[in-house]
Amino acid sequence: MAEIANPSVSIQNLSLNYGAVSVLQTLNLDIAEGEFIVLLGPSGCGKSTLLNCIAGLLDISKGRIFIKGKNVTWEEPKDRGIGMVFQSYALYPQMTVEKNLSFGLRVAGLPKDEIAKRIARAAEILQIEPLLQRKPSALSGGQRQRVAIGRALVRDVDVFLFDEPLSNLDAKLRSELRVEIKLLHRRLQNTMIYVTHDQIEAMTLADRIAVMKGGVIQQLDAPQTIYNRPVNRFVAGFLGSPAMNFIEGQLEAGDAAAFTADGVSIPLDRYEFDKDRGSAGKPCVFGIRPEHVAFGDAAKAMPFTAESAVEIVEPMGSDTLVWTKLGGRNFSFRVEAEKTLRTGDPIRIGFDPARASLFDTPSGNRL
Numbered sequence: 001m002a003e004i005a006n007p008s009v010s011i012q013n014l015s016l017n018y019g020a021v022s023v024l025q026t027l028n029l030d031i032a033e034g035e036f037i038v039l040l041g042p043s044g045c046g047k048s049t050l051l052n053c054i055a056g057l058l059d060i061s062k063g064r065i066f067i068k069g070k071n072v073t074w075e076e077p078k079d080r081g082i083g084m085v086f087q088s089y090a091l092y093p094q095m096t097v098e099k100n101l102s103f104g105l106r107v108a109g110l111p112k113d114e115i116a117k118r119i120a121r122a123a124e125i126l127q128i129e130p131l132l133q134r135k136p137s138a139l140s141g142g143q144r145q146r147v148a149i150g151r152a153l154v155r156d157v158d159v160f161l162f163d164e165p166l167s168n169l170d171a172k173l174r175s176e177l178r179v180e181i182k183l184l185h186r187r188l189q190n191t192m193i194y195v196t197h198d199q200i201e202a203m204t205l206a207d208r209i210a211v212m213k214g215g216v217i218q219q220l221d222a223p224q225t226i227y228n229r230p231v232n233r234f235v236a237g238f239l240g241s242p243a244m245n246f247i248e249g250q251l252e253a254g255d256a257a258a259f260t261a262d263g264v265s266i267p268l269d270r271y272e273f274d275k276d277r278g279s280a281g282k283p284c285v286f287g288i289r290p291e292h293v294a295f296g297d298a299a300k301a302m303p304f305t306a307e308s309a310v311e312i313v314e315p316m317g318s319d320t321l322v323w324t325k326l327g328g329r330n331f332s333f334r335v336e337a338e339k340t341l342r343t344g345d346p347i348r349i350g351f352d353p354a355r356a357s358l359f360d361t362p363s364g365n366r367l
């Protein structure tokens with residue numbers, strides 16, 4: 001990947017250990033000015049730890065962190081030019097919203113009129129003007145989170161850090177605030193680093209997603225690239241709901257490369273991979289997303305097609321997920337909600353292997 005000139009945030013060979021436990025391992029990450037980066041991964045993968053290292057809330061074991069070209073590795077959090085928004089809001093309960101917003105600025109000794117100006121701007125951007133004289137206990141979760149964002153906003157920082165800011169909110173509010181955070185980024189154009197385990201937040205907000213596992217960045221790419229060309233089976237399985245279908249089998253290499261498993265042979269001439277890497281008989285995993293599977297007449301035109309039977313039908317409202325078997329494995333695909341299918345109905349499915357992913361079984365790496 002092309003190097004980023006003058007990165008906004010540069011993390012170099014960062015390691016963090018708790019005693020003998022290594023949480024982050026020689027991690028490198030350059031973030032461009034104005035970029036929205038999402039750190040995505042399952043619980044315990046180290047994403048909050050990485051964010052806290054950038055914020056200066058944790059002492060790192062090794063490595064260096066630069067913000068706007070300045071080495072901040074040993075700087076205090078307040079001197080790093082960052083604003084942080086936590087899942088828990090972290091508001092002062094005894095203070096009004098206005099006092100919560102102004103607290104840091106008053107401590108920093110900013111003139112009163114400057115403080116008033118910044119609060120007015122943040123309140124306008126976040127639409128919390130009517131709430132300024134209330135205390136946090138008189139606010140809804142979504143309003144509290146707006147105030148927490150406002151507190152980062154008034155500080156006029158270079159980089160915003162978000163640690164699962166929407167996790168405590170219900171589904172509807174989550175999606176509303178998600179859109180607002182996107183609009184906020186568009187308006188402010190600051191660098192934003194956002195931690196979540198929610199793949200929808202990651203896909204919708206990020207310019208680039210860093211998918212993490214075991215303290216290591218597995219893939220750093222634009223959301224569509226991560227979705228369509230996952231570098232390993234972990235990334236492929238972590239993104240996408242319903243999840244990608246996986247079939248275990250082996251490779252038939254050579255001129256007529258194919259993937260074979262229990263009763264199926266999928267031609268791979270349209271799948272882009274280095275044929276030399278796949279020797280005949282190599283165990284591998286074939287992956288295809290449910291939305292890339294065609295059904296009925298549309299399936300007949302596909303390079304790969306098979307007959308099967310419906311096992312389970314799951315109506316989702318907007319569409320329906322149908323489960324069948326392929327290569328001896330459970331296999332799902334989507335059909336329009338209007339389609340009426342019943343368990344036992346014979347069906348034809350098909351897909352273009354160009355849209356698939358193939359992973360080496362022992363390493364899990366993409367072939």
Ligand SMILES: Nc1ncnc2c1ncn2[C@@H]1O[C@H](COP(=O)(O)OP(=O)(O)OP(=O)(O)O)[C@@H](O)[C@H]1O
Pocket residue numbers: 018021023041042043044045046047048049050197
């Ligand atoms: N103070 C600590 N001492 C020892 N181990 C810790 C400490 N804090 C965190 N860890 C471990 O570090 C790993 C990474 O934790 P971290 O909070 O960064 O994960 P996360 O990906 O943000 O997960 P979550 O989404 O659950 O917050 C976990 O295995 C955790 O148990």
